[in-house]
Amino acid sequence: MKTSLVRTFFVASPVSLTFLLALLGGAQATEDPAEVEERRQAAARASPSPLDKFRTDYRALYKIKLSNPVGEDLPLGMYPREVSHKVAKLSFFGTPSWESRWNVDNILQGLNLDYAQLLAGPFHPERVESQLQETRTKHLEQSSKLVQLMFEKWDDLEGVLGEEEVDKHLRFYQMVRNLAAHAELVPTM
Numbered sequence: 001m002k003t004s005l006v007r008t009f010f011v012a013s014p015v016s017l018t019f020l021l022a023l024l025g026g027a028q029a030t031e032d033p034a035e036v037e038e039r040r041q042a043a044a045r046a047s048p049s050p051l052d053k054f055r056t057d058y059r060a061l062y063k064i065k066l067s068n069p070v071g072e073d074l075p076l077g078m079y080p081r082e083v084s085h086k087v088a089k090l091s092f093f094g095t096p097s098w099e100s101r102w103n104v105d106n107i108l109q110g111l112n113l114d115y116a117q118l119l120a121g122p123f124h125p126e127r128v129e130s131q132l133q134e135t136r137t138k139h140l141e142q143s144s145k146l147v148q149l150m151f152e153k154w155d156d157l158e159g160v161l162g163e164e165e166v167d168k169h170l171r172f173y174q175m176v177r178n179l180a181a182h183a184e185l186v187p188t189m
Contacts, residue, residue, distance in 0.1 A: 050187035051129070058182050059125045063175050064116075069124035075131050076122050079138035083114045087146050094156035104160055108169050111146065115176045123179065129186045136183045143177040 048056070059066070086107050092098045122131055123139065131139075150157065150170045157166045 054129070054182075054185060054187055055125060058128060058179065061175070061179050061182055062119070062125055064119055066125065067120075069121055069127050070117070071121040073127060073130070076135045079135050079142070080114060080118070083111065083118075083142055084138075086111050086114070087142050087149070090146070090149055090153075093149075094153050104157065108161075112169070112172060115143075115172070119176065119179070123183065128179075128183050131183070136180070136186070140177070140180040140184055143173060143180045147173050147177050 089102060090104070090107055090111075092102075093104050118139070121127065122135075128136075147170070150166070150173060154166060161169075
């Protein structure tokens with residue numbers, strides 16, 4: 001019986017030792033870098049950063065066909081004066097201060113073009129976060145003021161342009177204002 005125990009020990013020990021070494025060697029194995037990166041990306045998709053969430057939400061509000069941004073990738077030094085000037089001019093529409101040489105349709109078309117250029121360049125989803133806070137604030141102020149003016153002067157504008165045209169302008173300016181309001185929420189790091 002003693003011999004049987006000794007024989008079992010000598011036979012089982014190398015098998016046990018081999019199994020133990022295999023386990024220890026497996027503990028030091030490295031993971032495939034591709035699998036590690038894939039897990040990291042899956043975790044990032046599962047819990048996006050505040051900046052990623054901001055970008056996703058901003059793109060959802062961006063109702064213009066998304067293309068590559070236009071122009072240089074630089075923050076605006078100052079909000080375009082043309083926009084502020086046209087909004088200020090529009091505030092005189094329907095009042096005695098309105099000058100007959102001003103054409104309301106041209107002013108609105110000019111604002112459409114100005115805002116389209118801003119949305120295609122500095123306020124494009126890929127660039128909006130690089131704009132200075134004061135520029136984003138001015139963008140919100142001007143677009144909010146324009147939407148408010150459109151509501152206040154609706155009847156006068158409708159008499160000149162027609163309801164459909166005024167509504168088209170208003171919807172575009174509301175989209176610009178909504179984007180500008182969301183641009184104020186750029187998360188800071």
